Amino acid sequence: MQHIHISAKQRPFDLCLGELWQYRSLVWLFTRRSFKVSYMQTILGPLWLIINPLLTSLAYVVLFGNIAKLGTDGVPQLLFYFSGHAIWSFFSSCVSKNAATFTSNAYLFGRVYFPRLVMPVSYVLSDLIRYGIQMLLVLALLFWYALHGMVTPAWGAWPLLPLVLVQLGVMGMGVGVIVSSLTTKYRDLSILVDFGMTLWLYATPVVYPLSAADVGLRRLLLINPVTALIELYRHILLGVGQLEPAPLIWSWVFTLAVALAGILIFNRIERTFIDTV
């Protein structure tokens, strides 16, 4: 028979991954649910997964490509913006959904127990699936343009792609969880999240290539740990992008630090946050 021991003492780094594995069907349930809820009362349904980023990318083509003339390292504009938007929305959605973990699930968390980590994991999973669906269009564009010799992907580096995704997912979850832990105490932070993510977008070479910035600005942009990852992603996918070891290492260090801090804070908050929400 299952034995549960509850103690006032906490183990700060214990993630209870074994328990999370036991609850995998719940993770899957929440993941499926997030799709169902988003497209339940719409006419086009899951097509919005493609239409939405496509329209945004077209807007980018007009705004940044043709009016601001930011340049795309020679990559066809639609492909450049669409692939960039896909990976950025994966990351930013990880952050903002996780940032609302505690506040938006207070009702459920207040009535029933399951490992609270189920929620962040299912958020990342559903964002990953969203990204995967958008990736289908990216691949179609990519093959089309590659056949016409307009883009030369670094095919050999493709096995690295999952690593980039995992790292972005972990970083997004870490940042989001830290914010969410703070929002249980200070509600005004949740208002800042949307604004912060917009700022972060412009500090990241998503709608422009890093090469468009001059040396000083580039150094500044590389402080942003997402920058190096986006450039790596672009190198893999499109065969362009600036690859330097130092920013990549910084990005890894940042991810690790954020993940550890996230776990630490999450474990502390999840035990008693329901008393303060």
Next chain:
Amino acid sequence: MDEQELALRIRGVRKQYRLGVIDRRTLQAELQSRWALWRGREDPNRRIGSAEPVNRSFWALDGIDLDIRRGERVGIIGANGAGKSTLLKLICRITAPTAGEIDIWGRVSSMLEVGTGFHREMTGRENIYMNGSILGMSRDEIDSRLEEIIDFSELRAFIDTPVKRYSSGMFVKLAFSVAAHLSSEIMIMDEVLAVGDMAFQQKCLERMRRAADEEGRTVLYVSHNMSTIRQLCDRCVVLDHGRVIFDGDTERAIASYLDLSLGENEVDMDLREKSHQNTGAETGLRMTRLCLEGRVNAVYASGEPLCMRLSLTLTKPAPPLHFRLTLRTEADVGLATAWSKPFSIEGTGDRTVRLTLPTDTLAKGCFYASIGVYRSDEIGRMFPLDHLSRAFKFEISGAPVWNTDAHGFLRLPELKAE
């Protein structure tokens, strides 16, 4: 005790809550206060005139030790704020204790407050699956119980509707069905039956009893409704101010809980200290003591007569006395008054009168009783010699199918149908 028999072991559990608003502050206010304190100024966010710091704390649970064996049906009673819900929350792992340890053998399905762990956007059916997954059941296991759950909930027509559109009664029905039929070893029910209709209440109580007796599951049940506690529980724990003050036989637990809420001596009351409406000095009559005859508690079954012994002190010869008993409901609404026939007492000194009130008309509920001694004039007007409001409280534990909200407190004489 042998660990094999235990379902739950609680050792030295304490839970602290903070009073005040510190945790709902905005970041700005927090920074403001810190800045002011750092500069040695007064905290601008403190209430003027409040000397105490904002973040006072209190112990919702203050050292709980409890062993519950497998298959027991344990009731948990106590006044509001005694710590009942906090205890259940800790056992369900909704929140963590501040000190102490809890061991649970088996899976816990719970229904806390109204509604259980339901996702409001999901349909009834999906919520059944979600709750099953939460208990670690596989899809096949849940499938095998789905029909049973839907049948019990009486909600077949609405099972594919999102639960956010459910009425509170439907919510409770589904929540109970889910908690009662999923395979858990321990069932925790908090005030579950307050919303459902009477027939469903009885069905739930029966189901919980069966879960314990036939399936060997452990039931923890919190309620303010003593008659459902009586029906269901074979053991009862009384909490008061975060401590266990009684643990054992249900009847005695209920009695000790009622003692707690009524004052120490609710069956034998010294009336001299209580505030009389008429001082009685010049009327020459004063009630001194009231005793509920042959009782250990003031809980009566419906139809059981209320027998009282009232002691009086007379300092001068009294006219024929009219005794009066007035009942008010718990919500302090006047309900009914009973008068005695004129009763003559010879001489002066201490006397004891026996008063008996049939309670056939009282269906169910808690009542405050005022008691008085009156004299009448020639045209039948009554004048108090001594009167005491809310002298005591008693409960009529009527049939559970009597719903005082719908039916009232009194049972009128039989309705003749011809």
